[in-house]
Amino acid sequence: MSIAELVKGGERTASGRGDAVTTLAASKPSPARRAKNALATGAVVAAVVLTAVPLTLVIWAAIRRGSERLDLTLFTHSMRGVVGAGGGLLHALTGTLLITAATAAIAIPLGLSTAIYLTEYGSGGRLAAITRRAVDIMVSIPSIVAGLAAYALFSLLLGPGTRSGLAGAVALAMIMIPVVVRSSEEVLRLVPADLREAGLALGSPKWRVIRKIVLPTALPGLTAGAVLGVARIIGETAPLLLVAGFTDAMNYNLAEGRMATLPVFIYTQWSSKGLDTAAYDQRAWAGALVLMAVVVVLQLAARALPPQIAKIRRNR
Amino acid sequence: MRLGKIKQVALWATAGLVVAALAGCAANEAAEGAAGASKSSDGTNDEQLSGQLNGAGASSQSAAQEAWKAGFISLQSDVTVNYDPVGSGTGREQFTAGGLGFVGTDAPFSADEASGGGQASCAADSPLVEVPVYISPIVVAFNLDGIDELKLAPAVIADIFTGKITNWNDPAIAADNSGVELPDLKISPVHRSDKSGTTGNFTDYLAATAPDNWTAGETEEWPAEGGEGAEKTQGMVEALTAGNGAIGYVDAGQAASLSWASIKVGTEWVAASAEGAAKAVAESSLEEGRGEGDVVYELNRTTDAAGAYPLILVSYLAACEKYEDAETGKLVAAYFKYVTSDDGQQAAAANAGSAPLTAEEGLSAKVSAAVARIGA
Numbered sequence: 104m105s106i107a108e109l110v111k112g113g114e115r116t117a118s119g120r121g122d123a124v125t126t127l128a129a130s131k132p133s134p135a136r137r138a139k140n141a142l143a144t145g146a147v148v149a150a151v152v153l154t155a156v157p158l159t160l161v162i163w164a165a166i167r168r169g170s171e172r173l174d175l176t177l178f179t180h181s182m183r184g185v186v187g188a189g190g191g192l193l194h195a196l197t198g199t200l201l202i203t204a205a206t207a208a209i210a211i212p213l214g215l216s217t218a219i220y221l222t223e224y225g226s227g228g229r230l231a232a233i234t235r236r237a238v239d240i241m242v243s244i245p246s247i248v249a250g251l252a253a254y255a256l257f258s259l260l261l262g263p264g265t266r267s268g269l270a271g272a273v274a275l276a277m278i279m280i281p282v283v284v285r286s287s288e289e290v291l292r293l294v295p296a297d298l299r300e301a302g303l304a305l306g307s308p309k310w311r312v313i314r315k316i317v318l319p320t321a322l323p324g325l326t327a328g329a330v331l332g333v334a335r336i337i338g339e340t341a342p343l344l345l346v347a348g349f350t351d352a353m354n355y356n357l358a359e360g361r362m363a364t365l366p367v368f369i370y371t372q373w374s375s376k377g378l379d380t381a382a383y384d385q386r387a388w389a390g391a392l393v394l395m396a397v398v399v400v401l402q403l404a405a406r407a408l409p410p411q412i413a414k415i416r417r418n419r
Numbered sequence: 420m421r422l423g424k425i426k427q428v429a430l431w432a433t434a435g436l437v438v439a440a441l442a443g444c445a446a447n448e449a450a451e452g453a454a455g456a457s458k459s460s461d462g463t464n465d466e467q468l469s470g471q472l473n474g475a476g477a478s479s480q481s482a483a484q485e486a487w488k489a490g491f492i493s494l495q496s497d498v499t500v501n502y503d504p505v506g507s508g509t510g511r512e513q514f515t516a517g518g519l520g521f522v523g524t525d526a527p528f529s530a531d532e533a534s535g536g537g538q539a540s541c542a543a544d545s546p547l548v549e550v551p552v553y554i555s556p557i558v559v560a561f562n563l564d565g566i567d568e569l570k571l572a573p574a575v576i577a578d579i580f581t582g583k584i585t586n587w588n589d590p591a592i593a594a595d596n597s598g599v600e601l602p603d604l605k606i607s608p609v610h611r612s613d614k615s616g617t618t619g620n621f622t623d624y625l626a627a628t629a630p631d632n633w634t635a636g637e638t639e640e641w642p643a644e645g646g647e648g649a650e651k652t653q654g655m656v657e658a659l660t661a662g663n664g665a666i667g668y669v670d671a672g673q674a675a676s677l678s679w680a681s682i683k684v685g686t687e688w689v690a691a692s693a694e695g696a697a698k699a700v701a702e703s704s705l706e707e708g709r710g711e712g713d714v715v716y717e718l719n720r721t722t723d724a725a726g727a728y729p730l731i732l733v734s735y736l737a738a739c740e741k742y743e744d745a746e747t748g749k750l751v752a753a754y755f756k757y758v759t760s761d762d763g764q765q766a767a768a769a770n771a772g773s774a775p776l777t778a779e780e781g782l783s784a785k786v787s788a789a790v791a792r793i794g795a
Contacts, residue, residue: 181445186489193445264518350501353445361501375481375504377770403429
C-alpha cells in the first residue's frame with residue numbers, strides 16, 4: 104500500500120468518527136502536533152540521506168576508479184601470461200556468466216517447485232512445516248559453509264582437490280534456493296484463491312490450474328524473486344575461491360578445471376599485488392565496476408522479460 | 420514508453436553480453452594446437468608439454484608465482500599453471516589430502532612428513548622435494564609525519580610490539596636515534612590478524628635476537644594482546660598508510676610506499692635490501708636430518724656478518740619425487756626447473772622484489788640436484 108493510500112485510509116476513519124472529529128481535523132493542528140510531525144519528518148529524511156550517502160559514494164568510487172582501466176583490452180584479454188600492467192578480465196566475466204547461469208538452472212526449478220508444493224499442495228502438512236523451517240535455516244547459513252559442503256561433496260564424488268565451475272554452481276545454488284523458495288512462496292500466495300477456484304470449477308485438473316493460471320499470474324513476481332536470488336549470489340567470493348578455484352586463463356568447461364569469476368578476480372587482484380601496485384588496483388576497481396554493471400543489466404533485463412513474453416504470446 | 424525502451428535495451432544488452440563473452444576467445448590466448456608448433460623453435464631443447472598444473476599455498480609467493488607462470492608459459496605454451504594463494508597451512512593440508520601438483524609454503528613440511536608416505540598428491544611412499552624459491556626481506560615499517568628513517572634494535576621492536584614502549588619519544592627509541600626529533604605521540608603497533616608466514620618469521624627473529632624481551636617464541640598467529648589487527652599484507656599496508664604513529668611488519672616487495680626502519684645486526688645498522696637478504700641466507704646452514712631432495716634452511720637470525728639482513732622470509736616450493744601420473748611429474752619438474760633457474764629468479768625479483776637465490780653458487784647446485792629428483 105502506498106503512502107497516499109495510507110493517508111486516505113486515515114482520513115476515512117477520521118471522518119467516520121462523526122462531526123466533532125471532522126471539525127477538529129479540519130482546523131489547524133496544534134503546535135505540539137506540528138512539532139512532532141516536523142521531528143518525525145526530519146528523522147525520516149535524515150535516515151534516507153544516511154542510507155543514500157554511503158551508497159552513492161560506493162557507486163561513485165567504483166565509477167571513478169573503475170573507469171581508469173575501462174578499455175577494450177579489459178574485455179578482450181585474460182590474465183594468462185600477464186605480469187604487472189595490462190591484461191583483462193574476459194576469463195572472469197565468462198566464468199561469472201557461466202557459473203551464474205548454471206546456478207540459476209539448478210536453483211530456479213528446485214526452488215520454484217518447492218514453493219509450488221508449499222503453497223498448493225502441502226499447506227498445513229508436516230512435510231511443509233519441516234521444509235519451511237529448513238529453508239529458514241538455509242537462508243541464514245554463512246556462504247562459506249555452502250562452499251565447504253560443495254567442496255566435501257565433490258571431493259567424495261570425484262576425488263580430493265577437485266575444482267570446477269560446476270562445484271561452484273552447486274555451492275551457490277545452496278545459497279540461492281532458499282531465496283527463491285521464500286520469494287516465490289510469497290508471490291504464489293498473493294494469487295487470489297478465486298482464480299484457482301474458477302479454474303477448478305470449469306473442470307481443469309489441479310496441475311493445469313497451476314500451470315495455466317497460477318504461474319502466469321505470478322510471473323512478474325517470480326522473475327523478481329529469481330533476480331533477487333541471482334543478485335544475492337553473483338557477488339559471492341568465499342565459496343567460489345574454495346571450490347571453483349582461481350585461474351588466469353579462459354575456461355569454458357563447467358565440468359572440469361578451475362574457473363575464474365569476477366569477485367574472485369577482484370579479490371586476488373587486491374590481495375596479491377606485485378611491485379606495480381597501481382596496475383593491480385586499477386584491475387580490481389575495473390572488475391568491481393564491471394560486476395556492478397552486470398548486476399544492473401541483469402536486473403533491468405529481468406524486469407523487461409515478463410512483458411516481452413506476454414507480448415510474444417499475444418502475437419502468436 | 421520511455422522506461423519500456425530502456426528495459427528492451429537492457430534485454431538485448433544482456434543477450435549481447437552473454438554472446439560476446441561466450442563466443443570470444445581471449446586475444447592474448449592463442450588457439451590450442453597452433454601455439455605449440457610456433458614456440459618450439461626458440462632454441463630450448465625441452466620437450467613441449469601440455470596440460471594443467473595446479474598448485475596452492477603461501478600468499479607471500481603470489482606476485483612471484485604470477486611472474487613464474489607467465490615466464491613458464493612463454494616456454495611451454497600449451498600448459499596452464501594455476502596457483503591458489505590460500506595460505507601456507509591450508510596449502511599443505513590440501514597437498515596432503517591430494518589433488519595438487521605442488522604447494523608453496525612459508526614453513527616447510529616437518530622432516531617426518533617429508534621423508535615419505537602419507538601424501539595423497541604423491542605416489543605411495545614417495546618422499547618430498549622441497550626447495551627455497553622465494554627469499555624476501557621483511558621490513559619494520561612505520562608512519563611518522565616528517566620522519567623517514569629510524570634505527571630500531573630488536574629489543575626495542577619487541578618492547579614496542581608487546582606494549583612496553585608506548586610513546587614515540589620513549590628514551591629507549593631516542594637513545595639509538597640521536598638527531599631525529601621524535602614526536603610525543605602514542606605508538607600504535609599493527610599486527611597481522613590472520614595466520615601468516617610473515618608473522619612467523621617476524622616472531623622467530625624477535626625470539627632469536629631479543630629472547631628476554633620477546634617471550635612468546637615463534638608463532639604464525641599473533642600471540643600478544645593489544646595493538647591493531649590487520650587482515651593480510653594489503654590490510655597491513657593500508658593500516659600503516661592511514662595511521663600516523665603506526666608501526667608494523669611487511670614483506671618488502673609490498674612496502675615500497677612506506678618508511679623502513681634499519682635494524683641492528685651485530686653492532687651495525689642495516690636497512691632491508693635483496694642483497695642483505697641473500698647474504699643472511701648465505702650465512703645460514705641447511706637443516707640436518709633431511710633427505711637429499713629436501714633443501715630446508717635453518718635460518719641464522721643472530722648473524723653479525725657485515726651487510727646481512729636476517730629479518731627475512733624464505734618461502735619454499737614442495738613437490739613429490741614420484742607421482743601416480745607421470746605427466747604431472749614432468750610438468751612439475753619442468754616448472755620447478757624454470758622457477759629455480761636464473762631467468763625465473765630474476766623474473767620474480769622484477770615483479771615481487773625478492774632476492775634471487777642464484778646469487779650463491781653452492782645453494783643453486785643443491786637446489787638443481789633436488790629438482791632433478793622430481794619425476795626421475
